Amino acid sequence: PLTKKPFITFVLGGPGSGKGTQCEKIASAFGFAHLSAGELLREEISSHAQNGELIQNVIKEGQIVPSEITIGLIRKAINSAASDKILIDGFPRCEENRIAFEKFVRVEPDLVIFFECPEEEMVKRILSRNQGRIDDNLETIKKRLKVFENLNMPVVEHYSSKGKVHKINATGTADEIFDRVRQLFVSIRS
Ligand code: UP5
Ligand code: MG
Numbered sequence: 069p070l071t072k073k074p075f076i077t078f079v080l081g082g083p084g085s086g087k088g089t090q091c092e093k094i095a096s097a098f099g100f101a102h103l104s105a106g107e108l109l110r111e112e113i114s115s116h117a118q119n120g121e122l123i124q125n126v127i128k129e130g131q132i133v134p135s136e137i138t139i140g141l142i143r144k145a146i147n148s149a150a151s152d153k154i155l156i157d158g159f160p161r162c163e164e165n166r167i168a169f170e171k172f173v174r175v176e177p178d179l180v181i182f183f184e185c186p187e188e189e190m191v192k193r194i195l196s197r198n199q200g201r202i203d204d205n206l207e208t209i210k211k212r213l214k215v216f217e218n219l220n221m222p223v224v225e226h227y228s229s230k231g232k233v234h235k236i237n238a239t240g241t242a243d244e245i246f247d248r249v250r251q252l253f254v255s256i257r258s
Contacts, residue, residue, distance in 0.1 A: 070143065074152040076175055078159065080224055081183030083212040084190035084197075085238045086245060090183065091157045093246045098253050101149035105159035108141040109133055110201075128202050130211030132161045132219065135168035143173055162219035166226065179256065180227040181249070183238035187213055 077100070079087050088104055095102040109127065113120045119137050126133045138159060146154055156177075160166035170176060190213070194204050203212060227233045236248050 071147050072152060074146060074154045076177045077155050077179040078177045079155050079157045079181045081238060082185060082190050082216045084194040085183040085185040087157045087183060089242050090245060090249055091155045094155060099151055100153045100155045101151040102155045103145045104157040105138055108145060130203060130208045130215055135165050139169055139172055160223050163222050166223050180233045182224050182233050182235045184235055185238035189239060
């Protein structure tokens with residue numbers, strides 16, 4: 069369990085849908101802590117942590133890292149976050165992730181945001197990122213898209229059935245998208 073009771077928002081959407089970009093904006097406008105599950109995993113690789121090699125192999129294949137690894141990193145990050153309002157970007161990625169998180173961290177998200185974006189737009193964005201990510205090549209992108217569709221969408225559907233999902237049109241410029249996101253956060257603040 070956690071050492072405090074935070075307000076948790078899961079931020080979901082396909083690869084390149086703009087989760088990281090929008091989370092940065094939400095964090096600075098509304099005082100949230102931004103925890104990117106993918107970033108936490110990439111830090112394990114670059115710091116040569118015990119599971120670094122395993123994580124690298126999974127990410128390179130566009131597959132999902134074992135829940136216990138990711139959940140351990142997220143739990144630690146929540147407990148040391150500077151805010152009790154938390155954005156968890158890019159997790160849970162599958163029903164098994166979700167169920168394990170609820171079981172071991174013993175919280176449910178207060179809110180789930182889903183960024184909806186056409187595949188061709190996501191691919192275009194990722195291919196122009198140029199930040200040296202080992203999964204930003206067409207071959208891995210295709211696998212990431214499949215995993216998203218087959219394993220991550222059921223998580224979105226689960227939370228939709230509980231009325232927790234706010235779907236956001238993730239096309240247009242980053243600022244246009246943030247105008248949509250901002251309205252949501254203003255409405256939950258008041
Ligand atoms: N960009 C952003 N918004 C734009 C806009 N409106 N118009 C034009 N360009 C825009 O954006 C992607 C790129 O597009 C950037 O260059 C940005 O400037 C530009 P970004 O905000 O980075 O999108 P995001 O949705 O965050 O894309 P990302 O590639 O990070 O998504 P993924 O979900 O694929 O990556 P993540 O880091 O979450 O996961 C990577 C891998 O880690 C997974 O494939 C998986 O193998 C592993 N993983 C797990 O196993 N478990 C986890 O819990 C999490 C990750
Ligand atoms: Mg990201």
